[in-house]
Amino acid sequence: MSEPEAGIWQAGWYRFAKALPSPNFGERPTGAHVDLIVLHSISLPPGRYGGDEVQRLFTNRLDWDADPYFQQIRGTEVSSHFYVRRDGELWQFVSCDARAWHAGASAWRGRANCNDDSIGIELEGLEGERFEDAQYETLASLCPAIAKRYAIAFIAGHEHIAPGRKIDPGPGFFWPRLQQRTGWPVSRFPEGTVPG
Numbered sequence: 001m002s003e004p005e006a007g008i009w010q011a012g013w014y015r016f017a018k019a020l021p022s023p024n025f026g027e028r029p030t031g032a033h034v035d036l037i038v039l040h041s042i043s044l045p046p047g048r049y050g051g052d053e054v055q056r057l058f059t060n061r062l063d064w065d066a067d068p069y070f071q072q073i074r075g076t077e078v079s080s081h082f083y084v085r086r087d088g089e090l091w092q093f094v095s096c097d098a099r100a101w102h103a104g105a106s107a108w109r110g111r112a113n114c115n116d117d118s119i120g121i122e123l124e125g126l127e128g129e130r131f132e133d134a135q136y137e138t139l140a141s142l143c144p145a146i147a148k149r150y151a152i153a154f155i156a157g158h159e160h161i162a163p164g165r166k167i168d169p170g171p172g173f174f175w176p177r178l179q180q181r182t183g184w185p186v187s188r189f190p191e192g193t194v195p196g
Contacts, residue, residue: 009149012095014142017082022058022093024079024101029116034096035153036118037143038103038161040080041125041169045069049086049124058083058093078102080120082142088134090142096150106161109154114161119146127170136174140181153188160190 008015028034044053045067056062057078064074080102083091094100102120103113111117121142125131146152157173158166175193179186186194 008145009096012097014082014090014092014096014145016141016145017090017092019092020055020059022079022100023060024058024077025094026099026101028097028099032099032117034117034119034150036108036114037146037152037155038114038118038120038158039139039155039169039173040102040120040122040158041127041131041173042080042083042122043124043126047126047129054083054122054124055091080122082119082121083124084121084135084138084142085124086132086135088132088138090138096146103158103161105165106158108156108161118161119150119152123169123173125169125172127168128172129170130172131169131174136177136181139178143178143182143184147184155184155188156190157193 013019042054043049044057053062058080060077062070064070079093079100081092081094081096081100096119099115100120101115103115103118106114108114123131123135158168175189176195179189179194186196
């Protein structure tokens with residue numbers, strides 16, 4: 001790792017994110033090759049923005065009785081490496097050197113269990129709704145920073161790695177915008193999301 005990168009990353013924690021460690025993580029398997037970024041969308045309850053419910057969910061402190069929707073996810077233990085608020089504010093819950101619990105049953109580029117070798121980024125939003133300019137701005141700096149530290153070869157949505165089970169981030173996410181901002185080749189993106 002170069003000296004500038006060493007200033008940006010510390011044991012898998014990104015300097016420009018607000019750190020809130022989650023207990024929901026594990027070690028990556030021996031030989032895991034971190035080469036995938038997975039984008040998700042989340043809001044709790046669905047469609048409500050601006051609260052701290054996502055942070056509480058990822059740290060096992062959500063009040064399950066605070067909203068009727070929470071009964072559907074009661075007891076869930078999940079996490080993501082990063083969370084991007086509607087205003088672009090960036091949070092980190094798990095070191096990128098570790099395995100966050102964001103993908104579930106999944107497969108991509110011929111490999112199953114995407115949690116093993118991916119970095120998960122949750123966007124505050126709802127499947128099918130548009131995301132904010134500030135969120136694309138944050139992604140445009142975060143994704144290249146991740147790729148400087150890890151050998152990122154692919155980026156996909158939860159919908160691409162778990163088709164039929166997940167639909168996020170959904171049609172409201174504009175993949176060409178992210179491709180243009182990162183300057184990454186079309187081959188890194190899911191087929192059909194970015195014009196060739």
